[in-house]
Amino acid sequence: MTTATDTLVGASTDFLKRFSPFDQMEPDALAFLAERVLLGFFSKGSTILSAEMGQPRYFYIIQRGKVQANQSGDVALTEYATMTLGPGECFPIGAISAGRPSTNTYMALEDSFCFQLPADDFLELMRISAVFHVFCTQYIASLLSQSRQQLQTTFSQRAAEQQTMTTPLGHLIKRDPVFVTPETSTRSALEKMDELRIGCMVVADADSRPVGILTQSDLLSRIVLPAFDLNRPIADVMTASPQVLPMTATAYDAALEMATHARRHLLVVDADDKLRGVVSERDLFSLQRIGLRQIRASIEGADDIESLQRASRDIRQLALNLIAQGIGAEQLTRFISALNDALTRRIITLELSRHELFGVPFCWLAFGSEGRHEQTLSTDQDNGIIFTPPEGQHDALKQKLLAFAKDANEALAACGFPLCKGNIMASNPDLCLTLDEWKRRFGAWIREPDPQALLNASIFFDFRVLYGSEKIGDQLRRWLLDYARGNSTFLRMMAHNALTVAPPLGRFRDFVVEDDGMIDLKKSGARLFVDVARILSLRAGVEASSTVQRLRQAGQRSNVPAEELNAITDGFHFIQLLRLRSQHLDTEHDAPGDNKIDPDTLNELDRRILKEAFRQARKLQLRLKLDYQL
Amino acid sequence: MTWLSRLLPGAHPPVALSPDVQAMLHAWQQAADTDLDTLHSETRYVIVNTEATGLDLSKDRLLSVAGIAIEGGLINPRLAFCQALDPDPADALAKLLTFIGKSPVVVFNAAFNKRVLLNAFEHVLDIEPACQWVDLYWLLPGLFAERNHNAAKLAEWMAAMKIETFQRHHALGDAYAIAQLFLAAQARARMLGHRTPRALIELEHTRQRLQRAP
Numbered sequence: 001m002t003t004a005t006d007t008l009v010g011a012s013t014d015f016l017k018r019f020s021p022f023d024q025m026e027p028d029a030l031a032f033l034a035e036r037v038l039l040g041f042f043s044k045g046s047t048i049l050s051a052e053m054g055q056p057r058y059f060y061i062i063q064r065g066k067v068q069a070n071q072s073g074d075v076a077l078t079e080y081a082t083m084t085l086g087p088g089e090c091f092p093i094g095a096i097s098a099g100r101p102s103t104n105t106y107m108a109l110e111d112s113f114c115f116q117l118p119a120d121d122f123l124e125l126m127r128i129s130a131v132f133h134v135f136c137t138q139y140i141a142s143l144l145s146q147s148r149q150q151l152q153t154t155f156s157q158r159a160a161e162q163q164t165m166t167t168p169l170g171h172l173i174k175r176d177p178v179f180v181t182p183e184t185s186t187r188s189a190l191e192k193m194d195e196l197r198i199g200c201m202v203v204a205d206a207d208s209r210p211v212g213i214l215t216q217s218d219l220l221s222r223i224v225l226p227a228f229d230l231n232r233p234i235a236d237v238m239t240a241s242p243q244v245l246p247m248t249a250t251a252y253d254a255a256l257e258m259a260t261h262a263r264r265h266l267l268v269v270d271a272d273d274k275l276r277g278v279v280s281e282r283d284l285f286s287l288q289r290i291g292l293r294q295i296r297a298s299i300e301g302a303d304d305i306e307s308l309q310r311a312s313r314d315i316r317q318l319a320l321n322l323i324a325q326g327i328g329a330e331q332l333t334r335f336i337s338a339l340n341d342a343l344t345r346r347i348i349t350l351e352l353s354r355h356e357l358f359g360v361p362f363c364w365l366a367f368g369s370e371g372r373h374e375q376t377l378s379t380d381q382d383n384g385i386i387f388t389p390p391e392g393q394h395d396a397l398k399q400k401l402l403a404f405a406k407d408a409n410e411a412l413a414a415c416g417f418p419l420c421k422g423n424i425m426a427s428n429p430d431l432c433l434t435l436d437e438w439k440r441r442f443g444a445w446i447r448e449p450d451p452q453a454l455l456n457a458s459i460f461f462d463f464r465v466l467y468g469s470e471k472i473g474d475q476l477r478r479w480l481l482d483y484a485r486g487n488s489t490f491l492r493m494m495a496h497n498a499l500t501v502a503p504p505l506g507r508f509r510d511f512v513v514e515d516d517g518m519i520d521l522k523k524s525g526a527r528l529f530v531d532v533a534r535i536l537s538l539r540a541g542v543e544a545s546s547t548v549q550r551l552r553q554a555g556q557r558s559n560v561p562a563e564e565l566n567a568i569t570d571g572f573h574f575i576q577l578l579r580l581r582s583q584h585l586d587t588e589h590d591a592p593g594d595n596k597i598d599p600d601t602l603n604e605l606d607r608r609i610l611k612e613a614f615r616q617a618r619k620l621q622l623r624l625k626l627d628y629q630l
Numbered sequence: 631m632t633w634l635s636r637l638l639p640g641a642h643p644p645v646a647l648s649p650d651v652q653a654m655l656h657a658w659q660q661a662a663d664t665d666l667d668t669l670h671s672e673t674r675y676v677i678v679n680t681e682a683t684g685l686d687l688s689k690d691r692l693l694s695v696a697g698i699a700i701e702g703g704l705i706n707p708r709l710a711f712c713q714a715l716d717p718d719p720a721d722a723l724a725k726l727l728t729f730i731g732k733s734p735v736v737v738f739n740a741a742f743n744k745r746v747l748l749n750a751f752e753h754v755l756d757i758e759p760a761c762q763w764v765d766l767y768w769l770l771p772g773l774f775a776e777r778n779h780n781a782a783k784l785a786e787w788m789a790a791m792k793i794e795t796f797q798r799h800h801a802l803g804d805a806y807a808i809a810q811l812f813l814a815a816q817a818r819a820r821m822l823g824h825r826t827p828r829a830l831i832e833l834e835h836t837r838q839r840l841q842r843a844p
Contacts, residue, residue: 004696004712004802011796011806012707038704041813043821064792111791111814116704 009034012115015063019088021135029129037115039063042108049092050105058116061090065112069104084109093139096122098608169254169268170247173277179204182211182235186223189214189234199280200265203238208274210267212238217264244269247276254279299342303350305414308343312416315339319377319580333576337373340417341466347411348467355404360397362387363468364408367424371462372530373546374576376595377583381409381417382424382459384431386438386472394434401432424459438476439483446484449493457494461534464545477543484538491539495628498531499621503614510611511599521582522595525575528617529568532624547572551620571616574609647720647755654724655757664732666762666828670816673827674733675700675764677812678726679805680743687742692750695722696801697729698809700736703816705809712802719754727751727759734827738784738808740765764830766811772837773818787811 013034016022022030038058042048048067049056060067062085069083069091085091085106095102096119117125126133179202180189193201193216203212214222214234222228222237244267245254254266268277295318299311319336348364367382369375385405389397405426413419426432433441442460445453461480465473484490504512504524513519533547536554544550548569555565582597599607624630647655664673677698684690692715699709711729713722737743744763751757770787777790784804788794793810797803819825824833 004698004710005707007712007796007802008698008705008707008710008806014796035707038706039810039813040704041810041817043814043817046817064794113810113813 005035012037012039016061016088016115021131022088024131026129026131029125029132032121032128033117033125036121037061037117040114040116042067042112042114044108044110044112046108048106048108048112048114049102051101051103054101055099055119056092056096056102057119059090059092059096059119059122060106061115061117062087063113063115065114066109067091067112067114068107068109070107071104093136094608097126097136098611100608168247169245169249169251169266169279170276172251172254172279173268175277177202177204177208177275177277179208179210179275180234181206182238183233185231186228186234186237187230190219190223190230198278200278201234202242202267202275202278203234204275210242210244210269210273210275211235212240213242213265213267214238215265242267244273245279246271295339296342299339299346302346305350305411308347308350308411308415311343315343316377316416332580333374333376336377337370337375340370340375343415344412344417345467347415348408351404351408351411354407355400357400357404360387360401361469361472362401363465363470363472364426365463365473366466367463368459369462370466371464371545373464374526374530376576376579379417380420381412382420383409383426383466384424384428384433384460384463385426386433386435386476388469388472389434398429398432402427402429405432435472435476439479442476442480443483446487446490449490451497454494454497458497458531458534461538462530462545481538481541481543485541491535492628492630494531494535494538495624496630498528498535499625499630501528502621503528503617505611505614505618510607511614513599516596517600518596518598520596521575521579525595525614525617526572526579528621529572529575532620535624568616568620571613574613578606578610651720651724651755654728655755658724658727658731658759661732664734664762664827666734666831667826669825670820670827671703674731675736675812675827676730676733677736677805677809678730678743678747679737679801679808680746681799681801681804682746685742687745687749692719692746694801695726695747696805697726698802698805699729699733700809700812700816703813705806705813710802712805715750719750723750723754727755727757730761732761734762734764734831736764736766736808736812738765738787738804738811739767741767762827762831764827765834766808766815768837768841769815769830769834770811772833773815773822773824784808 009031013030016025016030016034022033025033042065048060064087067085067089069085091106092102092104095104099119126136178192178196178198180192182203182205184203189201189203193199200213200215202210203214204210212235214237218237218239223230228237243257243263245257247268247270249268257263257266264280266279267275268279270276295311295314298307298314302308302311315336318339319332344364344366363386365371365384365386367384369379370382385401387397387401409419409425409427419425424431442457445457449457461484463473463476501524504519506512511519519525529551530547533550533554536542536558537544537550540554540557542550542553542557544553551568551572552565555568578597579595582595599610602610677700679696681693681696682690683693694712694714696712697710698705701709711726713725715722735744740763744765748758751759766787767782774790784807785798788807788811791811791814793807793814795803795807795810798807815830819830819833824830
């Protein structure tokens with residue numbers, strides 16, 4: 001390297017050091033960056049990068065000037081529509097990390113200079129600099145949360161329909177009223193609308209009493225087409241005597257008024273007719289009818305199937321609301337699971353009161369996804385019973401329990417948990433067993449792991465106690481962990497089985513799809529994580545039954561770095577979220593959630609994250625493969 | 631040997647160049663001439679700047695020379711050159727010429743920079759390289775006519791275009807500023823339809839004639 005190069009690199013280094021994350025960067029990495037950046041110029045108004053340019057060739061760091069990022073395409077991927085970047089800020093992080101065309105268009109707002117790092121060097125920098133890696137990862141993680149927010153908007157429309165319509169309008173007003181006086185020039189009124197980004201402008205007299213309104217939808221017919229002179233007062237163009245409602249009127253009154261008069265905005269006035277705010281159509285859609293606690297209380301207090309059926313519908317609604325609020329998959333499945341548990345327990349309690357089983361030591365088990373706390377909204381029931389019969393009463397007690405279980409299964413079906421097609425239900429005599437009988441069954445599968453035994457293990461080993469004696473369940477769990485741990489052939493066979501399905505990542509295309517063009521998010525998504533987690537938990541003696549807990553605890557015991565575990569569980573959660581979302585969208589058409597999605601209908605960001613989630617699954621599988629030399 | 635003595639008539643000693651320098655000059659002469667009709671994005675330009683004790687050609691001494699190449703419309707720090715004339719002026723100048731190659735040479739204020747360089751090449755290396763010169767002093771007002779200011783000095787253009795450099799009045803420091811100015815000029819020229827080195831040179835000459843017309 002010549003001294004001249006040293007000098008120029010030094011100048012770039014000095015510049016970069018003024019900005020985060022470069023100021024924190026390791027000296028070697030910063031030198032690597034400064035030596036490789038090229039300086040380019042972009043005239044005001046020119047496009048620096050867009051989706052049409054394909055895979056970005058450079059990573060840009062603005063040296064001087066301003067660059068505007070605009071979302072391209074129909075789907076809003078992030079919470080901003082446009083964003084202005086200044087010196088020291090960089091782009092496009094997500095697109096260049098993923099090797100995909102940018103979803104934003106970047107345009108120079110003024111004459112701008114940018115340092116440009118070739119894409120390969122960007123990736124190398126990510127590799128050699130922990131600081132830069134964290135910076136980019138955090139940026140991409142923020143995309144994840146933005147994706148969640150986007151989900152929120154998709155659902156707010158639907159959630160809107162279930163809010164309470166009896167809320168007084170006074171509670172729906174979001175901000176202080178904005179208004180102008182009648183003599184204000186139309187131009188300045190419009191400028192104010194634009195500045196505040198409001199859809200209508202209220203005109204009020206000196207006492208704040210509304211005398212007129214001008215809405216965005218009036219602009220074309222009243223101002224643009226007739227070439228209205230913008231210097232004239234707004235009074236000349238407004239709608240006089242606008243519709244007003246008192247603060248005490250309800251959301252229902254407002255909705256009715258809007259529907260009757262085809263209005264999008266209503267003015268809310270107080271007892272003195274003074275303007276207190278504007279309620280728009282959208283404001284009516286922001287409350288929710290049902291809360292978690294309310295459902296809980298209604299379940300606990302339910303005395304018959306009808307009230308439980310109502311509660312079951314409410315749980316679905318709540319799930320919809322929670323998605324609309326942007327809640328993550330982890331919390332969402334926990335809520336669903338908690339409420340379904342409460343519902344199931346109540347059903348069992350009600351059924352028990354109709355059967356003579358007082359004092360019988362037994363417990364009700366949940367298997368499969370319910371056992372893992374990972375129920376989605378279209379999960380069949382999978383359950384069984386462990387009981388401890390007093391000497392000589394085995395058969396009589398079993399008959400009683402089966403009769404009870406049959407009623408409980410029917411009641412659950414009536415409350416929205418479809419009967420299991422494979423008859424994995426407590427009313428099946430094969431699944432209503434004593435502790436020793438269960439051990440024999442489990443033991444037989446472990447000793448002779450034929451395909452059916454492995455399939456059974458994948459359902460039954462995810463059991464947990466839903467009702468009754470936890471102690472019996474714990475005994476079975478500890479026995480199982482001890483027994484499986486000592487049987488490496490079984491674990492190896494399980495591992496082999498878990499690796500038969502690969503994540504649907506394509507070598508040339510992003511995703512490998514099935515014949516119908518779809519990806520099955522359960523079979524070739526969630527299950528990949530679930531299966532590996534089960535093996536790891538059996539091997540490491542982890543008692544938890546949920547996939548995430550299993551991965552975390554088993555991972556910690558074998559010293560897998562926390563970031564790696566987080567990346568894996570994030571991937572799993574994202575697939576679960578997509579599953580829940582597609583089930584919701586499906587329930588709109590009353591079709592059963594079938595866990596399938598068409599990747600072409602995903603937006604750019606979701607595609608990118610899904611791909612990463614599948615990569616995490618592949619990583620997890622690879623770990624297993626190495627462990628068992630498969 | 632002072633710069634002044636080289637300018638005096640009769641003080642033109644026979645040039646005794648080292649084999650290294652001779653080899654560099656030979657290679658330079660053999661290199662193919664640049665095509666002036668390529669697009670800016672495909673043209674290698676070399677920004678050249680000098681540092682002297684002052685601006686008087688008859689008195690001042692050349693201290694150092696610097697070059698920055700622009701390829702693909704980008705400044706690459708690896709493509710930079712800077713060397714003091716002391717202790718070996720022939721080596722410094724031959725290396726500069728090698729760095730330039732046959733690329734179009736971009737300077738600010740050719741009246742001084744081009745002159746001083748050509749003199750040096752002639753006196754030290756006994757060579758009169760036929761380079762293609764682009765002088766931003768004339769080109770910038772032609773490209774940014776709408777700015778309509780009387781910027782003449784490098785500092786004024788830098789202020790107008792909000793360009794900074796790490797060190798002023800230093801051969802490489804000023805070259806870096808000139809290089810950035812040239813990037814802006816290139817982008818502007820492209821917008822105005824001047825897409826090749828030839829177009830830039832012609833625009834500059836037109837501008838000079840206009841300015842000198844009474």
